Amino acid sequence: MIEYRGVTKSFGDKEVLKGVDLVVPEGQIFFVLGKTGAGKTVMIRLLVGLLSPDAGQVLVDGEDVSRFTEDEFQSVRRKCGMVFQLPTLFDSMNVFENVAFGLRRLGRYREEEIEEKVCDALEKVELSRELAPRRTGELSFGEQKRVGLARTLVLSPRYLLYDEPTTGLDPFTAGRITALIREVNHKLGATSIVVSHDLESMAEIADRVGLLWDGRFRFLGTVDEFMRTDDPAAVEFRRSFAGGGK
Numbered sequence: 545m546i547e548y549r550g551v552t553k554s555f556g557d558k559e560v561l562k563g564v565d566l567v568v569p570e571g572q573i574f575f576v577l578g579k580t581g582a583g584k585t586v587m588i589r590l591l592v593g594l595l596s597p598d599a600g601q602v603l604v605d606g607e608d609v610s611r612f613t614e615d616e617f618q619s620v621r622r623k624c625g626m627v628f629q630l631p632t633l634f635d636s637m638n639v640f641e642n643v644a645f646g647l648r649r650l651g652r653y654r655e656e657e658i659e660e661k662v663c664d665a666l667e668k669v670e671l672s673r674e675l676a677p678r679r680t681g682e683l684s685f686g687e688q689k690r691v692g693l694a695r696t697l698v699l700s701p702r703y704l705l706y707d708e709p710t711t712g713l714d715p716f717t718a719g720r721i722t723a724l725i726r727e728v729n730h731k732l733g734a735t736s737i738v739v740s741h742d743l744e745s746m747a748e749i750a751d752r753v754g755l756l757w758d759g760r761f762r763f764l765g766t767v768d769e770f771m772r773t774d775d776p777a778a779v780e781f782r783r784s785f786a787g788g789g790k
């Protein structure tokens with residue numbers, strides 16, 4: 545289970561998170577909605593120790609990771625796989641090596657096992673094996689996003705954190721990625737937090753939704769509740785982003 549308790553975070557005099565409270569139960573897919581600059585990426589960076597909160601707690605399986613040392617974070621990072629907003633691949637390595645990177649770093653798998661796991665991850669994200677020897681700089685944006693996803697999936701994390709997984713993709717590819725997020729959540733028995741503006745994707749797969757607004761979750765509920773609430777912020781959000789607006 546992932547839990548935020550009264551989490552605040554400022555940069556200089558800019559208060560980005562003003563008291564975030566959230567519980568994401570095991571097995572669920574939770575969507576974080578919010579305008580640009582609302583603090584969505586900051587929220588997930590707090591979970592993997594890329595940032596630390598000014599106050600409050602961030603709990604992963606009941607452990608407050610917000611005060612972890614760099615060493616202690618290694619175990620959290622194995623549990624929590626992050627799929628970044630922009631694919632952050634190693635241009636100089638080919639697709640195979642990018643996906644294999646995290647496995648190699650663990651140092652506990654034989655080459656055949658690595659090969660099998662990488663192929664399996666590429667298959668999961670529907671990338672042809674023929675791409676394995678290609679350098680990532682030569683791939684399309686959509687292909688790069690899939691490689692980024694494969695690189696995270698290959699480590700079989702229990703928690704998956706997706707930052708805008710469908711933004712910038714055509715509707716067909718966005719739909720495939722959405723389906724994949726659901727499949728992976730079920731197959732791995734994982735729990736997912738998805739930061740997204742994509743209301744179509746949300747409607748398809750979210751168990752629960754939160755609208756991050758002015759530093760807090762202004763709305764928390766099911767997709768149905770979100771689509772029906774007359775909360776003015778939610779209404780504005782629905783209006784501006786209806787149709788998967790990017």
Ligand SMILES: Nc1ncnc2c1ncn2[C@@H]1O[C@H](COP(=O)(O)OP(=O)(O)OP(=O)(O)O)[C@@H](O)[C@H]1O
Pocket residue numbers: 555560578579580581582583584585586587629
């Ligand atoms: N390391 C940092 N140093 C200074 N300011 C930061 C830092 N990280 C984030 N911010 C600021 O915090 C605010 C929230 O950023 P964040 O990246 O979480 O937004 P977001 O909700 O993910 O937006 P988007 O939808 O555009 O990705 C922004 O104003 C951003 O400039």
Ligand SMILES: [Mg+2]
Pocket residue numbers: 584585586629707
């Ligand atoms: Mg962001």
